[in-house]
Amino acid sequence: MRDDRASGDVLVGLMSGTSADGISAAAVRFDASGEKPSATLLAYHEQPYVSAQRERLLRAIDGVSLASLAGASLSALSRLDFELGAWLADAALAVIGNAGLVPREVRAIASHGHTIWHEAPLATWQIGQSAVIAEKTGIDVISDFRVRDVAAGGQGAPLVAIADRLLFGADGAWRALQNIGGIGNVSVVPPRGVDAPVVAFDTGPGVAIIDGVVRTLVPGLAYDVDGTLAKRGTAIERVVAESLAEPYFASPPPKSTGRELFNRAYIARFVARCREAHAAATNEDIVATAVAFTARSIADAYRRFITAPVADVVISGGGARNPALVGALTAALAPLPVRMFDTVFFDGDAKEAVAFAFLGRLFLERRAGNVHGATGARGPRVLGKLTPA
Ligand SMILES: Nc1ncnc2c1ncn2[C@@H]1O[C@H](COP(=O)(O)OP(=O)(O)O)[C@@H](O)[C@H]1O
Ligand SMILES: [Mg+2]
Numbered sequence: 001m002r003d004d005r006a007s008g009d010v011l012v013g014l015m016s017g018t019s020a021d022g023i024s025a026a027a028v029r030f031d032a033s034g035e036k037p038s039a040t041l042l043a044y045h046e047q048p049y050v051s052a053q054r055e056r057l058l059r060a061i062d063g064v065s066l067a068s069l070a071g072a073s074l075s076a077l078s079r080l081d082f083e084l085g086a087w088l089a090d091a092a093l094a095v096i097g098n099a100g101l102v103p104r105e106v107r108a109i110a111s112h113g114h115t116i117w118h119e120a121p122l123a124t125w126q127i128g129q130s131a132v133i134a135e136k137t138g139i140d141v142i143s144d145f146r147v148r149d150v151a152a153g154g155q156g157a158p159l160v161a162i163a164d165r166l167l168f169g170a171d172g173a174w175r176a177l178q179n180i181g182g183i184g185n186v187s188v189v190p191p192r193g194v195d196a197p198v199v200a201f202d203t204g205p206g207v208a209i210i211d212g213v214v215r216t217l218v219p220g221l222a223y224d225v226d227g228t229l230a231k232r233g234t235a236i237e238r239v240v241a242e243s244l245a246e247p248y249f250a251s252p253p254p255k256s257t258g259r260e261l262f263n264r265a266y267i268a269r270f271v272a273r274c275r276e277a278h279a280a281a282t283n284e285d286i287v288a289t290a291v292a293f294t295a296r297s298i299a300d301a302y303r304r305f306i307t308a309p310v311a312d313v314v315i316s317g318g319g320a321r322n323p324a325l326v327g328a329l330t331a332a333l334a335p336l337p338v339r340m341f342d343t344v345f346f347d348g349d350a351k352e353a354v355a356f357a358f359l360g361r362l363f364l365e366r367r368a369g370n371v372h373g374a375t376g377a378r379g380p381r382v383l384g385k386l387t388p389a
Contacts, residue, residue: 010042010099010106012092012139013357016084016114016128018182018259019207019318020057021222022048023088025095026353027106030361036193039167039358043099044350047091051222056080060116060127061259077116077127084114085132092137108140109133110360110384112352118146118258120155121376130387142360142384149370154377157256158185161200161371162362163355165189168345173311176302177341179352180206180319183258184298187374188308199308200374201253203301204246205262207319210290212267217283224287227324233284235292238277243270243293244300253305254376288324295328302333316341316348359383 009031015024027042049057060077092109096102113128130143146156164177164187177187184206190196210230211223224230248257274286281289302310313336319325320340330338341348359369368380 009361010101011357011360012095012106012109013353013355013360014088014092014109014111014128015353015356016057016088016112017317017352018115019211020049020054020114020182021318022046023091024349024353025091026350026357027095027099027101028354028357030358037166037358039163039354041346041350041354042101043095044347044353045091045095045098046349047087047094053087054222057084057114057116058264062264081127082129082132084127085129086136088113088128089133089136092133092139103137103139106139108142108360108364109137110145110356110363111141111143112145112356113143115258117260118156118256119260120150120157120256121153122150124150124156130385134387134389138389140389141387142363143387144385145356145359145369145383148381148383149372149375149377152370152372152377152379152381154370154372154375155201155254155256156375157202158187158200158374159359159369159383160185160352160355161187161189161198161374162369163358164200165198165371167354167358168314170311174308176306176310176313178203178298178313178315180315180317180325181352182206182208182211183262184294184319185256186298186301186306188306188310190308197373198371199253199306200371201301201305202256204249204257204297205294206317207294207322207325208259208262209267209270210287210294210319210322210325212262212264213271213287213290216267216271217286223318224322224324227291227322227327229284229287230291230322230324231288233282233286233288235288236274236278236281236285239270239273239289240293240296242273244296249297249300250304254374291322291324291328294319295325295332298329299332302336310336312336313338314341314344315339316351318349320348
């Protein structure tokens with residue numbers, strides 16, 4: 001019998017994604033290492049941000065991108081860094097409790113933090129002070145995963161590629177794993193056990209534009225729950241086509257993006273373009289346009305940049321909870337089958353947090369966490385920094 005306390009391979013992964021909906025925390029047990037690891041999700045906890053928390057995170061990004069210290073003063077940013085550390089610690093303690101564990105049974109917390117600036121390969125910046133997490137939990141914290149890949153000339157993203165390859169590949173077939181968070185990213189992974197290059201890149205917006213449009217048009221609504229608005233509207237084709245001309249989509253991988261491009265100014269312009277193109281456009285039409293644009297941008301990326309014989313597309317992240325988006329994406333990718341991550345593995349909302357727990361484990365083994373062929377870094381690198389308990 002193995003004793004997890006002795007083998008110490010339970011890690012907690014913490015993720016605060018670009019959509020700023022909340023913190024995802026996963027308690028994961030890892031068995032075996034090397035080329036055939038396996039991960040068991042022990043518990044998953046979502047800690048939603050209240051609107052004031054979300055607003056502070058989004059304002060930090062807007063403030064930085066406007067280079068205006070009026071929007072986000074240095075004092076506000078550094079306080080947010082510490083407060084977010086405390087929120088992350090709370091989420092970690094909650095998921096540890098949900099798993100029926102106590103902190104000393106957890107080997108480490110792997111915390112992604114929240115990206116407030118991503119401009120690879122020049123810079124990337126995640127906040128959520130690891131010292132606070134270590135102090136509040138009494139557990140070793142591994143954080144700051146992206147910076148080393150960027151320092152080595154890479155995009156620092158997508159970092160889920162290694163988990164996608166080693167944990168979520170298919171037997172005997174190529175698979176595309178598409179996560180749809182605020183930003184969308186894909187990993188195209190070879191059949192399990194086959195050593196072939198992984199292609200992984202950010203496809204563009206995930207739910208960032210859809211959420212942004214909804215928040216602009218219907219104040220108080222955080223997102224289009226169950227795709228209700230989009231399903232009642234009709235996409236404005238001209239705006240979809242114009243939006244797909246954004247140069248990011250045509251630029252070849254390695255590439256990554258974030259809220260620096262698909263920000264609130266972009267969303268305001270998108271809404272304005274819808275109204276110019278179609279004076280009688282309803283809110284529902286504008287949301288439907290954002291959905292069609294997002295789905296088509298993903299399918300276009302597959303046509304442009306994926307040459308491997310992909311047998312299925314497995315989708316995860318909050319965007320997979322939006323039936324209007326899933327429907328549009330399924331139509332745009334046909335005849336490729338689109339499957340829900342939940343039906344193949346476990347709760348797809350937990351996937352990114354599990355991937356960061358896996359990166360934490362790789363750090364503990366001093367193994368590379370980046371797939372450098374995908375990120376564009378000069379070579380394999382151990383990712384993360386340790387803050388001892
Ligand atoms: N029931 C639902 N209907 C429509 N959209 C949903 C639903 N549940 C979640 N979402 C979408 O998922 C988003 C959160 O996705 P998530 O994967 O957490 O993104 P991130 O990793 O960027 O935080 C929400 O902002 C919303 O757009
Ligand atoms: Mg999230």
